[in-house]
Amino acid sequence: MFEMFWSTIKGIAVDSGFAQITLVEGIMLLVACLLLYLAIVRQFEPLLLLPIAFGMLLANIPVANLNAYSEGSLLYYLYQGVKLGIYPPLIFLGIGTMTDFGPLIANPKSFILGAAAQIGIFLTFFGALALGFTPPEAGSIGIIGGADGPTAIFTTAKLAPHLLGAIAVAAYSYMALVPVIQPPIMRLLTTKKERCIVMEQLRPVSRREKILFPIIVTLVVSFIVPEATSLVGMLMLGNLMKESGVVERLVKTASNEMMNIVTILLGISVGATTTADKFLTPQTIKIVILGVIAFGFGTAFGVLFGKIMCWASKGKINPLIGSAGVSAVPMAARVSQREGQRENPANFLLMHAMGPNVAGVIGSAVAAGVLIKILAPMVG
Amino acid sequence: MDLIFALSVIFTGVVIVFIVLIVLIGVMMLLGKFSGVPSGGKPSDGEKNAPPAAVSAPAPKAPPQLAVQSGIRGEVVAAIAAAVSALTGGSGKPVSIRRTSGKAPTGARSAWSLAGLHENTQPF
Numbered sequence: 001m002f003e004m005f006w007s008t009i010k011g012i013a014v015d016s017g018f019a020q021i022t023l024v025e026g027i028m029l030l031v032a033c034l035l036l037y038l039a040i041v042r043q044f045e046p047l048l049l050l051p052i053a054f055g056m057l058l059a060n061i062p063v064a065n066l067n068a069y070s071e072g073s074l075l076y077y078l079y080q081g082v083k084l085g086i087y088p089p090l091i092f093l094g095i096g097t098m099t100d101f102g103p104l105i106a107n108p109k110s111f112i113l114g115a116a117a118q119i120g121i122f123l124t125f126f127g128a129l130a131l132g133f134t135p136p137e138a139g140s141i142g143i144i145g146g147a148d149g150p151t152a153i154f155t156t157a158k159l160a161p162h163l164l165g166a167i168a169v170a171a172y173s174y175m176a177l178v179p180v181i182q183p184p185i186m187r188l189l190t191t192k193k194e195r196c197i198v199m200e201q202l203r204p205v206s207r208r209e210k211i212l213f214p215i216i217v218t219l220v221v222s223f224i225v226p227e228a229t230s231l232v233g234m235l236m237l238g239n240l241m242k243e244s245g246v247v248e249r250l251v252k253t254a255s256n257e258m259m260n261i262v263t264i265l266l267g268i269s270v271g272a273t274t275t276a277d278k279f280l281t282p283q284t285i286k287i288v289i290l291g292v293i294a295f296g297f298g299t300a301f302g303v304l305f306g307k308i309m310c311w312a313s314k315g316k317i318n319p320l321i322g323s324a325g326v327s328a329v330p331m332a333a334r335v336s337q338r339e340g341q342r343e344n345p346a347n348f349l350l351m352h353a354m355g356p357n358v359a360g361v362i363g364s365a366v367a368a369g370v371l372i373k374i375l376a377p378m379v380g
Numbered sequence: 381m382d383l384i385f386a387l388s389v390i391f392t393g394v395v396i397v398f399i400v401l402i403v404l405i406g407v408m409m410l411l412g413k414f415s416g417v418p419s420g421g422k423p424s425d426g427e428k429n430a431p432p433a434a435v436s437a438p439a440p441k442a443p444p445q446l447a448v449q450s451g452i453r454g455e456v457v458a459a460i461a462a463a464v465s466a467l468t469g470g471s472g473k474p475v476s477i478r479r480t481s482g483k484a485p486t487g488a489r490s491a492w493s494l495a496g497l498h499e500n501t502q503p504f
Contacts, residue, residue, distance in 0.1 A: 108408035
């Protein structure tokens, strides 16, 4: 009897994670714990980083085979929502119900700043190619510069799914660091006089305009870049539901319960892709470096175009709102507000900056559509 | 790295993003014009019936500065301003508030309590 007992105990011990764990899995578990620390204690985009980090933890538990690539496991099936491009558009649906496009409608020229900030995506694409990534991989890395998590995940799932974990972690970490990354670039590229510019109050926007806006944007974007239809379409559907005022229940569900459910599933699925062999590679370090370059370029070009618009409008536009063209809503707009108030405490740029900020969401979705159109045929 | 390919992707991507967003600028400006509220302009007669959508400001505009004698508490100023507004149907606004007697009231009573006491005893 004792022999059977000891042999059973030995069998359990030999098959346990303690006996089977490898060095790289141990490192990944530590990385997961670090990300959990950043999410919980430092509050780096916790809504997504926490499930991503925990998905990473689960994916690297030895012997459990609970990751996005283990057919038959829970996370394999949950991951299908990412792989098939389902979760990110649903997140955009929820975002649409929470977004006010009024400042953008009131000042459509903000679209230019939203477009300018996306230049960072394409310049980072060039940098990634130079560092040896394939074109689809480079496109996925470049999209980090759009500062839009769902768009980055949507694009990467189509172009370079093996880089999904690293790109998602980089994208969400840098989004949390927008208040740190942007201000030095904004101050470097603007003069004190420019930062002090007080902008005129925005005109009122009618309900009719707010209802027509999502329909028009969907049609225009989808006709020109069909690959962006699912992202932009869902974003605009959410917004139309909100602005119509006739489907309050749906808006409530989309902005709360549905958004939360999809966020959990998306986060844990993305985390489940970060197995040691996919994450602990020199490519991950390059992605981390390229990610911050992408953010920097996006901010810089947004501000530079803001300066051009300031000159063209004879000083009516504060260039600081250009940095809000990266689609980290509303963080980037708040950074513009804060930097404006540093120079002039009576300056309120927040609503002016919200225009380029939400324009950036549309711009990054369009950029993603273009990259998918050009690079998807090259996916091996 | 295929430089020509890289540059063509960059050029194509940037141009298409700008084209799409410039088209949207044009469409939104036209929409604003037909809605009677052109960009940067004032509402025209065509939009009289449409309820104006409130564009929330980050902070309310500061009201015209009211000259308040030092020592008068904020709640007293608020009560007086509200009373003036109520009496004048919303059109009147106090310009300055000062104490008629020399010293500020001291003691355990709060400003509200003193105001109530004053109101109740005024007829006498």
